Amino acid sequence: MSTLRTEEMTLNMGPQHPSTHGVLRFVVRADGEVMREAIPDVGYLHRSIEKIAEKVGYHGFMPYTDRVDYVCAMFTNQGWGSACERLGNIEVPKRGEYCRVIAAEFNRLASHLLSIGTMGMDIGAMTPFTHAIREREMINDLIEELCGARLTFNYMRIGGVAWDLPPGWREKSNAYLDHLEPILDEFNNLLSYNKIYVERLANIGIITAKEAIDYNLVGPNLRGCGVKWDIRKDIPYSVYPDFDFDVPVGNGHWGTLGDSMDRYMVRVFEMKESVKILRQALAKIPSGPVLAKVPRNFKPPAGECQIRVESARGDMGWYVVSDGTGYPWRVHVRTGSFAAMGIIQKLSQGLMIADLVTLIASLDVIAPEIDR
Amino acid sequence: MQTLIENLVNAGTFGKNASVVAAIVIFVLSAVVFLGVAFPFAGIVSWVERRVWARIQSRVGPNRVGPNGFLQWLADGVKHVCKEDIIPDDSDPTLFKTAPYLVVLAFVLPWAVMPFSSSLILADLNVGILYMTSVTALTVVGVLMAGWASNDKWSLIGGIRSAAQIVSYEIPAGLSIFPVVLMTGTLSMQGIIRAQGWAPQHWFLFANPFTFIAANILYISALAEGNRTPFDLPEAESELVAGFATEYSGMRYLFFFMAEWGNLFIIGAIITTLFLGGWQCPHITKNVVLMNVLQLIVFNVKVLALVFLSMWIRATLPRVRIDQLMLLCWKYFVPISFVDMIGTAVWVAIWPDGNAFMGYIMLAGAIVVAVLFIQRVIFYLRRSRMEMYFNPTI
Numbered sequence: 001m002s003t004l005r006t007e008e009m010t011l012n013m014g015p016q017h018p019s020t021h022g023v024l025r026f027v028v029r030a031d032g033e034v035m036r037e038a039i040p041d042v043g044y045l046h047r048s049i050e051k052i053a054e055k056v057g058y059h060g061f062m063p064y065t066d067r068v069d070y071v072c073a074m075f076t077n078q079g080w081g082s083a084c085e086r087l088g089n090i091e092v093p094k095r096g097e098y099c100r101v102i103a104a105e106f107n108r109l110a111s112h113l114l115s116i117g118t119m120g121m122d123i124g125a126m127t128p129f130t131h132a133i134r135e136r137e138m139i140n141d142l143i144e145e146l147c148g149a150r151l152t153f154n155y156m157r158i159g160g161v162a163w164d165l166p167p168g169w170r171e172k173s174n175a176y177l178d179h180l181e182p183i184l185d186e187f188n189n190l191l192s193y194n195k196i197y198v199e200r201l202a203n204i205g206i207i208t209a210k211e212a213i214d215y216n217l218v219g220p221n222l223r224g225c226g227v228k229w230d231i232r233k234d235i236p237y238s239v240y241p242d243f244d245f246d247v248p249v250g251n252g253h254w255g256t257l258g259d260s261m262d263r264y265m266v267r268v269f270e271m272k273e274s275v276k277i278l279r280q281a282l283a284k285i286p287s288g289p290v291l292a293k294v295p296r297n298f299k300p301p302a303g304e305c306q307i308r309v310e311s312a313r314g315d316m317g318w319y320v321v322s323d324g325t326g327y328p329w330r331v332h333v334r335t336g337s338f339a340a341m342g343i344i345q346k347l348s349q350g351l352m353i354a355d356l357v358t359l360i361a362s363l364d365v366i367a368p369e370i371d372r
Numbered sequence: 373m374q375t376l377i378e379n380l381v382n383a384g385t386f387g388k389n390a391s392v393v394a395a396i397v398i399f400v401l402s403a404v405v406f407l408g409v410a411f412p413f414a415g416i417v418s419w420v421e422r423r424v425w426a427r428i429q430s431r432v433g434p435n436r437v438g439p440n441g442f443l444q445w446l447a448d449g450v451k452h453v454c455k456e457d458i459i460p461d462d463s464d465p466t467l468f469k470t471a472p473y474l475v476v477l478a479f480v481l482p483w484a485v486m487p488f489s490s491s492l493i494l495a496d497l498n499v500g501i502l503y504m505t506s507v508t509a510l511t512v513v514g515v516l517m518a519g520w521a522s523n524d525k526w527s528l529i530g531g532i533r534s535a536a537q538i539v540s541y542e543i544p545a546g547l548s549i550f551p552v553v554l555m556t557g558t559l560s561m562q563g564i565i566r567a568q569g570w571a572p573q574h575w576f577l578f579a580n581p582f583t584f585i586a587a588n589i590l591y592i593s594a595l596a597e598g599n600r601t602p603f604d605l606p607e608a609e610s611e612l613v614a615g616f617a618t619e620y621s622g623m624r625y626l627f628f629f630m631a632e633w634g635n636l637f638i639i640g641a642i643i644t645t646l647f648l649g650g651w652q653c654p655h656i657t658k659n660v661v662l663m664n665v666l667q668l669i670v671f672n673v674k675v676l677a678l679v680f681l682s683m684w685i686r687a688t689l690p691r692v693r694i695d696q697l698m699l700l701c702w703k704y705f706v707p708i709s710f711v712d713m714i715g716t717a718v719w720v721a722i723w724p725d726g727n728a729f730m731g732y733i734m735l736a737g738a739i740v741v742a743v744l745f746i747q748r749v750i751f752y753l754r755r756s757r758m759e760m761y762f763n764p765t766i
Binding site for chain 2: 191
């Protein structure tokens, strides 16, 4: 009997594939259902945002930062604002910082809800997605009251935030948090502890702590590997030192340390920590102005600075070089999704095609953040 | 119904061309059943599923076309008929065009032996249940054909997955039918139903522990054969775009999904016939017509309950992976089915007329489980926002 002649199949997954979260593209070399490797191809959503900054000036760039990562735009706002403040030596009023933290933590909740909802959908469970989106819509309602926008917020300004909290907003937010906490447990019962779900995620896409550091993973992806590294704790910025919260890390409870389930659970637990921070921030917020006096024609002295904020997708770095004029000389954004794309090629070797989808979802890759 | 017509023929009602007339009558009746029952059922199920699904997901669902969106399925049908029927250039046109018809064929053929009531059955074949399982397996040919002819790698993977899945799950499904056949000694649908009683303790579901397990395995295997969640791998939209149906459009695309929705009824009918007493209901009247109507209602209520269960499952569970699917089939279902078969054979040898005591014990156990389950559901419903779930008019 002659041996059956087989050949590898090259599959083109994306950019118009339903589960590639925007416009990602993977060139998958597959042997039947098993992948040899999946090579990520980035650049489908490149909009030259960094170059735009050099043309529109410091104040004018703020709305563009929303587009760097439209799922958690508050963090990009905050990163750009903080970088400019560092350059121009501007002191943000205490209430302004609190507003920033409240808005950002709400945004983290919204982003993580979307992330775990799509995770369920990628595995085929449609119900958790709509439930997560339902809760996220309520956060969007709150943020809409705050700044008038639901996706690209443009809430922060250099020197603080654009608008103070509207009257009655704190009570509404507290009521929402009371509503959300039991929902998170319900969500866990519905999805996270489901046998099929755990079987699909545990022991898939295992990243060791050393690999994660070598590949420069950040945020929940890094913490899922057991590395306790959170910019909010380790390089404190804004008013985060005022709050008492934990940094959840993966523990390999469901399978191996650093698998997809760990990354997923880190996000679930982080939402509870965000709720904790929000409760403290809403209780402690001082009175006073929210926006420092910043000249309309903002010209920071020549110099450079690097700001790191803990976005929903991890350490987001803003590097700005000023030459003393009204326009930045160079802006660079360092984002977590780009680093996460780098490790997919290594992780995908030997996985099944169905697991590639869950792997992408567990790394919580957002297409605009990869390319800027 | 066949026997009814045969009686009429033998009595000379139709004169000398009796056999021709009888054949025509059967054809017309079959056509009425297929076109008048099967296809609208598939359509209505699509609407019901979307509404049920929407409630579970705290959405509203389609509610614009007709009262509560009831005519949505007609609107969808009209939309799909009006759409362009795209046949890819590089496809194999003959196979591509034929595939949906085979799938629909696999969906309409089982209706011939569907035992709606004691006399409402098109053909009470003496190999009824065997016929049912063999014609439903025809789906795999259509799906594989669609996957191959589309000349698309995603379709191909979907088709191959489907073939592997349906062929594998045929085995536990087939083996799970054996316990019932062993107990009744017949393959005829009506014969199997007549061997059961109307009361739950006389159903084969509770006849002995082996049949109970067999019923569960058969239901899960039937879900897998019908490409339903959690086994909807062939058309897994998050992995394979739309699986074997990726390249299809318009009415041909709709045919695949009509077959999927219609298959829900067939799955329910097989389980109802084999394990849930079929159309059996108490003899409360001597009127044959009224009795048949009652039986029709009983049968449909049982089937629709199972259809609802599969919708519920679909809305709740994630999808398994292909290796887990195969593992479940070959490592668990096939051995358990064999044990079931042998166990039932031993049981029948010991108690040829069944063990009534066992029936009551198992029924009591089932009631306890059901009560606990309903309590749990009520517990969660109380915590949720009831007005979202129990207002059918929005």
